[in-house]
Amino acid sequence: MKTVSSFFDLRAARLSLDGTVGLVPTMGYLHEGHLSLVARAKAENQHVIVSIFVNPTQFGANEDLSKYPRDLERDLSLLASLESPGTASQLIVWTPTAEMMYPSGYQTWVEVEALTKGLEGAMRPGHFRGVTTVVAKLFNATQPHKAYFGQKDAQQAAVIRRMVADLNFPLEMVICPTTREADGLAMSSRNKYLSEAERKAATVLFRSLNVAKALYEAGERDGEMLRRKMKEMLASEPLAQMQYVSCADYDTLEELDTVTGKALLSMAVYFGKTRLIDNFVLR
Amino acid sequence: MKTVSSFFDLRAARLSLDGTVGLVPTMGYLHEGHLSLVARAKAENQHVIVSIFVNPTQFGANEDLSKYPRDLERDLSLLASLESPGTASQLIVWTPTAEMMYPSGYQTWVEVEALTKGLEGAMRPGHFRGVTTVVAKLFNATQPHKAYFGQKDAQQAAVIRRMVADLNFPLEMVICPTTREADGLAMSSRNKYLSEAERKAATVLFRSLNVAKALYEAGERDGEMLRRKMKEMLASEPLAQMQYVSCADYDTLEELDTVTGKALLSMAVYFGKTRLIDNFVLR
Numbered sequence: 001m002k003t004v005s006s007f008f009d010l011r012a013a014r015l016s017l018d019g020t021v022g023l024v025p026t027m028g029y030l031h032e033g034h035l036s037l038v039a040r041a042k043a044e045n046q047h048v049i050v051s052i053f054v055n056p057t058q059f060g061a062n063e064d065l066s067k068y069p070r071d072l073e074r075d076l077s078l079l080a081s082l083e084s085p086g087t088a089s090q091l092i093v094w095t096p097t098a099e100m101m102y103p104s105g106y107q108t109w110v111e112v113e114a115l116t117k118g119l120e121g122a123m124r125p126g127h128f129r130g131v132t133t134v135v136a137k138l139f140n141a142t143q144p145h146k147a148y149f150g151q152k153d154a155q156q157a158a159v160i161r162r163m164v165a166d167l168n169f170p171l172e173m174v175i176c177p178t179t180r181e182a183d184g185l186a187m188s189s190r191n192k193y194l195s196e197a198e199r200k201a202a203t204v205l206f207r208s209l210n211v212a213k214a215l216y217e218a219g220e221r222d223g224e225m226l227r228r229k230m231k232e233m234l235a236s237e238p239l240a241q242m243q244y245v246s247c248a249d250y251d252t253l254e255e256l257d258t259v260t261g262k263a264l265l266s267m268a269v270y271f272g273k274t275r276l277i278d279n280f281v282l283r
Numbered sequence: 284m285k286t287v288s289s290f291f292d293l294r295a296a297r298l299s300l301d302g303t304v305g306l307v308p309t310m311g312y313l314h315e316g317h318l319s320l321v322a323r324a325k326a327e328n329q330h331v332i333v334s335i336f337v338n339p340t341q342f343g344a345n346e347d348l349s350k351y352p353r354d355l356e357r358d359l360s361l362l363a364s365l366e367s368p369g370t371a372s373q374l375i376v377w378t379p380t381a382e383m384m385y386p387s388g389y390q391t392w393v394e395v396e397a398l399t400k401g402l403e404g405a406m407r408p409g410h411f412r413g414v415t416t417v418v419a420k421l422f423n424a425t426q427p428h429k430a431y432f433g434q435k436d437a438q439q440a441a442v443i444r445r446m447v448a449d450l451n452f453p454l455e456m457v458i459c460p461t462t463r464e465a466d467g468l469a470m471s472s473r474n475k476y477l478s479e480a481e482r483k484a485a486t487v488l489f490r491s492l493n494v495a496k497a498l499y500e501a502g503e504r505d506g507e508m509l510r511r512k513m514k515e516m517l518a519s520e521p522l523a524q525m526q527y528v529s530c531a532d533y534d535t536l537e538e539l540d541t542v543t544g545k546a547l548l549s550m551a552v553y554f555g556k557t558r559l560i561d562n563f564v565l566r
């Protein structure tokens with residue numbers, strides 16, 4: 001495993017790689033979800049680049065940038081445990097700084113329009129502009145053949161998929177299933193913010209999604225009914241403060257009156273100051 | 284020479300190229316200026332891709348998109364004359380359509396902020412958003428090692444240089460000198476719009492720039508004085524309608540009170556309905 005920080009070193013490392021490259025962009029504080037992306041990238045490419053960068057431009061003024069959890073030493077040792085010694089396969093970890101990514105005079109932004117208006121985009125103004133901009137930078141700097149993202153951030157996956165198609169990035173997007181704790185809670189670096197009681201209550205996202213999915217599988221196609229049932233389940237949990245619940249078209253993310261094709265059930269819920277999101281895909 | 288239109292064919296052609304690739308983005312209706320870019324790209328790279336695409340998103344609602352001159356057959360024969368037969372060097376001409384570049388549902392834009400506010404950006408709202416977006420697409424689709432632009436479009440060159448740095452495009456920008464007619468008029472596909480009298484009057488841009496340059500070389504460093512002398516010369520030509528005249532910092536494009544470092548003299552002038560631009564770099 002090779003760790004690089006500067007663009008110069010990253011480019012030198014990238015140019016030394018012969019064969020296919022998979023990119024796994026992360027904000028660090030790695031959990032099993034991230035590691036599953038790295039494992040898949042290793043299985044599908046000769047080499048893997050993992051970026052670790054807590055991107056300031058995707059955090060709102062009142063969000064948790066300064067207290068976002070960081071533990072580079074632990075991240076590196078987790079990644080080292082995934083190495084394949086004795087093979088030609090390389091694992092490169094890139095840890096740029098905010099000053100490198102956004103030097104003085106920085107002024108270029110990538111924006112995806114319609115897809116970023118609702119859901120997370122409505123609740124977190126500017127968030128996706130920061131995401132698409134930094135991901136475009138990561139793509140250009142690392143020139144991957146495939147890039148790996150988690151389904152957990154469903155809208156992010158849809159937005160980046162759109163950006164890749166619209167801007168003709170010569171790479172394949174791979175969206176990987178959400179990794180969950182034994183009780184169904186989607187893994188997230190932000191779960192560490194939860195108190196013990198909140199952690200227990202937080203399974204209500206998974207339970208709500210399951211209620212709606214069961215209804216869907218029993219034949220329910222009324223979008224408003226699916227949203228209502230998820231809201232009812234969330235309301236039954238005193239520690240949960242719903243922010244939004246959605247039943248939307250999988251590609252356009254527009255709210256559905258009637259589910260006809262592939263659809264996305266999603267929600268954002270506060271537990272105290274901690275904001276969690278989760279989703280299921282109906283197909 | 285190989286001509287391709289679809290993304291599929293362009294990608295197949297690009298992946299077949301072994302070695303360095305130079306990209307020359309054009310809107311067609313090629314003149315000697317374009318051909319000098321292609322010649323330089325051929326000299327500096329093993330292979331060259333020339334794109335020909337009249338990009339609708341960089342034209343304003345009242346601009347000349349529909350009547351922008353086009354002559355693909357002539358363009359292809361001019362390019363064919365630059366080929367190096369008997370070598371392994373490839374010349375690929377890419378002619379995408381607007382429907383390919385901006386299919387239904389297209390919604391991603393690349394924007395450079397401060398640098399696009401003044402000069403051409405102030406006169407042509409949305410112009411540079413169209414330029415940076417299409418150039419990002421061309422870069423991603425063709426993955427060049429070097430990309431060639433003319434100094435004639437000075438602000439465009441500055442904006443794209445900024446985009447390349449900010450978004451970490453792994454390529455080198457090469458800005459080539461403006462090619463001029465014998466009487467000094469900068470070559471432009473739009474020169475063909477000029478009447479005979481306008482064509483004659485149009486040398487006033489070159490003459491104004493020369494007046495300011497001579498003053499600068501004689502020691503004048505007052506930005507307002509340089510602008511005034513250019514304006515006076517333009518005002519002396521009855522067919523010329525000045526839109527703006529600028530003496531700005533070369534990198535930031537901010538107007539200068541005093542010229543201390545590298546600077547850009549630039550102007551936009553109407554002759555009837557035809558809008559011409561030109562510039563000199565002071566260093």
